[in-house]
Amino acid sequence: MLIAITLFDRFAPLDAVGPYQVLTALPGAEIILVAERTGGIPDSSGSLTLQADAAFADVPHPDVILVPGGRGQAEQMGPGPLQDWLLAADETSTWTTSVCTGALILAGAGLLTGREATTYWLAHDELARLGAKPRSERYVFDGKYATAAGVSAGIDLALALSARIAGDEEAQRIQLAIEYDPQPPHNAGSPDTAPAGIVAGLRAASRFAR
Numbered sequence: 001m002l003i004a005i006t007l008f009d010r011f012a013p014l015d016a017v018g019p020y021q022v023l024t025a026l027p028g029a030e031i032i033l034v035a036e037r038t039g040g041i042p043d044s045s046g047s048l049t050l051q052a053d054a055a056f057a058d059v060p061h062p063d064v065i066l067v068p069g070g071r072g073q074a075e076q077m078g079p080g081p082l083q084d085w086l087l088a089a090d091e092t093s094t095w096t097t098s099v100c101t102g103a104l105i106l107a108g109a110g111l112l113t114g115r116e117a118t119t120y121w122l123a124h125d126e127l128a129r130l131g132a133k134p135r136s137e138r139y140v141f142d143g144k145y146a147t148a149a150g151v152s153a154g155i156d157l158a159l160a161l162s163a164r165i166a167g168d169e170e171a172q173r174i175q176l177a178i179e180y181d182p183q184p185p186h187n188a189g190s191p192d193t194a195p196a197g198i199v200a201g202l203r204a205a206s207r208f209a210r
Contacts, residue, residue, distance in 0.1 A: 001165070003031045004062035004089070007041040007052050008082060010072030014151050015099040016050065019066055022158035025174045026166055034059045036081040044071040056085035061092045064161075068154070069101030069120065074207075077108040086111070095161060097146040099154035106145070107132045115142040120150040121191050122206040136192075152189075155180060 003023050005016050016033070024031050035041050035052035042049050065086070076082045086109050090096050098106050103119035106112050107130035117132040117140050118124075124134040139148045139157040141164075148157035159180070163171035188194035 001026070001028050001030065001064065002059070002062045003029055003064040003066065004034045004059050005031060005066045006068065006082060006086075007033055007035040007050055008070075008072050008076050009042055010044045010046075010070050010075075011041065011050075011068045012070035012100055012151055013043040013045075013048050013050070015068030015070060015102060015154050016066070018152065018154040019097075019099060019158035021178055022155060022162060022174055023064070023066075025177060026162055027170070032059060032062075034062075034085075056081055060089060062089055063093060064095045065089055065093050065097060067098040067102035067105050069099060069104070069151075071207075073101040073104055076105050083109050093144070095144050095146060095165075097148075097157065097161065099148045099157065100150045103127055103132070103147040104130060106147070112142075112145060112147070115145055116140050117142065117145065117147040118149045118153075119147060122203060122208045126208055152182075 005020060020031060023029055032053050033050060034054050034056055036056060038052050038055055040049040041052050090111060100120045101123050103117050104123060104126055107127055113131035115132055116135050117127060118135050118137050119127045127134045138153050139160055146157055146161055148154045159171050159175055162174055191199045
């Protein structure tokens, strides 16, 4: 089972690495980091670089596609190498997935039109504008398309996807192996529970603010 995790300049690192940590434990999984070019791809902070193993042309038919989000997402919305590859690879993929604003890239390619999906909480209106039906869920499956909410939700999606691929027991084994038992010190991980002032501040500073 070939799993292709796409990279692009200024991607969000946990969007890619969180699911990688889960999916690499699936029996028979081969994960490849793929980008327009091979070599180092800088994350959104510019201080972390991941190595793309292959160019898009080298991986035409992955079984699973995973598209992260990040500050560089906006540059991936129009016609270009990622969109061209995504449309072609999706024709034969078993699963096409995204984390955070990676859903906007899928939606921009027309893959989520009329489908239920989720993304980063501040980008729900943009997701709707692109033709999807946003849901405020940690992750959403609609047919072969699976989308995760912001950044850390990619781990949840990867575990849910693992269950669909290899069964609940295997997904539970992976969850225990990585000791994924989140107990954050504050109940502020959702706009529904975070202090109103913090929500307002992030909303005002968001690149999705209109």
